[in-house]
Every structure is written in C-alpha cells, then in structure tokens.
Amino acid sequence: MSEEKLVLKNRLKETRKSKQLSQAALAKLVGVSRTTISSIETGQFSPTAKLALILCIALDVKFEDLFYF
Structure with a gap:
C-alpha cells in the first residue's frame, strides 16, 4: 500500500x-486571521470541518466546489 x-x-x-x-x-x-486564510489558500493548512463549512457559507458555494482531493 502506498x-x-x-x-x-x-x-x-x-x-x-x-x-x-x-x-x-x-x-x-x-x-479567523488573514494569515489563516493565506495558509489555507497555499495549502499549508487544512481547515477544520467547521471552518470549511463556514467558508462555504460565507462564499455561498457548495463544499465540493471549494474543496477537493
């Protein structure tokens, strides 16, 4: 397994x-802080499920449109 x-x-x-x-x-x-947003954008930090949902609500987008694997 990899x-x-x-x-x-x-x-x-x-x-x-x-x-x-x-x-x-x-x-x-x-x-949250601006640095938290920056860290999420650059992939240095993965948001908690709660923060991810709050971001989706704030931006009015579906979870799968904002986050992916």
Missing part, C-alpha cells in the same frame, strides 16, 4: 477573488 496521504485541496483563492473579497475581508467574515 504511503500517499489524501490532501485536501481547495479553490479558495479563485473563489474569494471572484467574490471580490480580500483575504482580510474574508477572514473577518468567518472569524
């Missing part, structure tokens, strides 16, 4: 920009 992990990828940056939101504005909307 040691490859399933890594949650996202379309957060593209989606955020399409909604004309800055990282800071989105961060304020969902109650």
